[in-house]
Amino acid sequence: MIKSDITCPQCYAGYRRIELITVKGTKGEFRCLHCGNVLEVFDGSTKVAIRLTVQPVKRSDKKAAVGT
Secondary structure (H helix, E strand, O other), X not given: OEEEEEEOOOOOXXXXXXEEOOXXXXXXXXXXXXXXXXXXXXEXXXXXXXXXXXXXXXXXXXHHHHHX
């Protein structure tokens, strides 16, 4: 099992990625749950699970935080 973290380069949402090398997965892709950016394409050779761990800061929240 391999654990790693992924950050969306577009909205900065954070994800935990777990890969099981001994289990076959399915072909496909994973898109950011917040902005829809493609974060990874799967070839099906291993099983990969990805879950959201850090919600991105909304643009209106960023402006409020900078203004204080």
